[in-house]
Amino acid sequence: MESGFMALVKTILNWVGLIFVLALLLLLLTILIVYVIDRTQKKHAIRRNFPVIGHLRYWFEHLGEFFRQYFFTLDREEMPFNRAERSWVYRAAKNVSRTLAFGSTRNLTPTGTVMFLNDQFPTLEKNAVESPPLLIGPYCRTPYLAKSFFNISGMSYGALSKVAVEALSRGAAKAGCWINTGEGGLSPYHLTGGGDIVFQIGTAKYGVRNDDGSLNDDKLKEVSSHQQVKMIELKLAQGAKPGKGGLLPAEKVTEEIAQIRGIPAGEPSISPNGHPEIRNVCDLLDMINHIRDISGKPVGFKTVIGNDTFLYQLCEEIHKRGIESAPDFITIDSADGGSGAAPQPLFDYVGLTIKESLPMVLNVLENQGLRDRIKVICSGKMINPSGVAWALAMGADFALSARGFMFALGCIQALQCNKNTCPTGVTTHNTDLQKGLVVPNKAERVYHYHKNMLKAVGMIAHSCGVPEPRELKRHHVRIVTETGLSTPLDKIHPYQENSIPTKKL
Structure with a gap:
């Protein structure tokens, strides 16, 4: 019996040894083949001079993205969002403690640092109030009473996975905020939550297009017929790529996405860099009023601001036509925004950031007597309460976030959004990776992130002595200058007076 067992053991060991030898020979053969290929190829100098081991460079370069995030960068060093910024979002989304010990790690002296001015007699909790809803589109057949000043920015189904869109939709409905579809069309996953939706029409008119890329009025009527669709946003440009249309790699254009968008499956989805039928402010207002007439819903446009000439031309044309012809809203995207794929020269160098463009738009509209109408x-990178509070103090009516809500869904800033390999399931259509994103759980995180954002912005407002966030004004903020000392925001961006009297709404 024992000799039989020993014989079996020897046989197994012989097979293991044989397999090991074969594996070793296969490894050596592979190395030899790679050595020959590296030595003879003429494209990569590192691989030609250091065959085989030169491949480690690319591997280490890839791993560096992750090691820098967890081991080598300090809490406030990383870009585009540092660990401290992301950590607040994660804690808010999980609805756990957001208090810290031993003082701020934020450097308060660099030029541009925002500082809110606390009042010696802050608003008591019993005197605090919620920000009231705002009416958008008073001249529409179906105006929209928007409940929340903080909402979900445009992210299309395609750029995001279906589970991510569904979780956002459900979370937004519970939170009472709107979700913007992005330019990829209206999907069933946007509708599943039952909340408010802003339908975005991009340059390719996805979801409401004819085969030649022009606007299909019948499809627009169908989309507008959904009660959940509260507003329509005409996208001229977005933060990551002003002057460039949306980019969706072929591997992310599934049969379902292609059907929703009205394009061929398995081919790259590349939008035109502008609307062919909109070449000036007259064309823009014509299109806005056309969409508004068909839909009956408030219509505005989204863009990145490059200069104020366009704004003055737009206001001049509105005054010629009448105040009812104006867009119901303008969405300003910061040049440093972008939750999807974009060319680096555009998101690094083109367009103005929200710190310059927001006051520019507000001042022009006030000067032209259109601030109440529009x-x-x-x-633009407003994932933390300070950014949202700054925008409201500057004078914005609403603030949006895309990447903040992506973090709430579990995004770890792996920078894989454009590769269909997102490890958290947020931006991939790989069903195995999507399994990690459990919709009910992530919808709750979306809700908690929104709730805790409102609470934190309210806390800043109350500290400044006002009862609700929209009561924050420019004089409640100071900005650190190059001297190291701060100056009032209302001196940097003075309040404007209306130079063109118009009837008030």
């Missing part, structure tokens, strides 16, 4: 919405 609501101003802004987005």
Whole structure:
């Protein structure tokens, strides 16, 4: 019996040894083949001079993205969002403690630092109130009474996974905020939550297009017929790529996404860099009023601001046509925004950031007597309460966030959004990776992030002595200058007076 067992053991060991030898030979053969390929190829100098081991460079370069995030960067060093910024979002989304010990790690002296001015007699809790809803589109057949000053910015189904969109939709409905569809069309996953939706029309008119890319009025009527669709946003440009249309790699254009968008499956989804039928402010107002006539819903446009000439031309044309012809809202995106794929030269160098463009738009509208008529919405890296509070103090009516809500869904800033390999399931259509994103759980996180954002912005407002966030004004903020000392925000961006009297709404 024992000799039989020993014989079995020897046989197994012989097979293991044989497999090991074969594996070793296969490894050596592979190394030899890679060595020959590296030595003979002429494209990569590192691989040609250091065959085989040169491949480690690319591997280490890839791993560096993750090691820098967890081991080598300090809490406030990383870009585009540092660990301290992301940590607040994660804690808010999980609805756990957001208090810290031993003082701030934020450097309060760099130029541009925002400082809110506390009042010696802050608003007591019993005197605090919620920000009231705002009416958008008074001349529409179906105006929209928007409940929340903080909402979900445009992210399309395609750029995001279906589970991510569904979780956002459900969370937004519970939170009482709107969700913007992004330019990828209206999907069933946007509708599933039952909350308010802003339908975005991009340059390719996805979801409401003819085969030639022009606007299909019948499809627009169908989309507008959904009660959940409260507003329509015409996108001229977005933060990550002003002057460039949306980019969706072929591997992310599934059959379902292609059907929703009205394009071929398995081919890159590349939007035109502008609307062919909109080449000036007259064309823009024509399109806005056309969409508004068909839909009956408030219509505005989204863009990145490059200069104020366009704004003055727009206001001049509105005054010629009448105040009812104006867009119901303008969404300003910051040049440093972007939750999807974009060319680096555009998101690094083109367009103005929200710190310059928001006051520019507000001042022009006030000067031209259109501030009451046109609501101003802004987005751009506002994932923390300080950014939202600054935007409201500057004068914005609403603030949006895309990447903040992505973090709430579990995004770890792996920078894989454009590769269909997102490890958290947020931006991938790989069903195995999507399993990690459990919709009911993440919807709750979206809700908690929104709730705790409102609470924290309210806390800043109350500290400044006002009862609710929209009562924050420019004189409640100071900005650190190059001297190291701060100056009032209302001196940097003075309040404007209306130079063109118009009837008040």
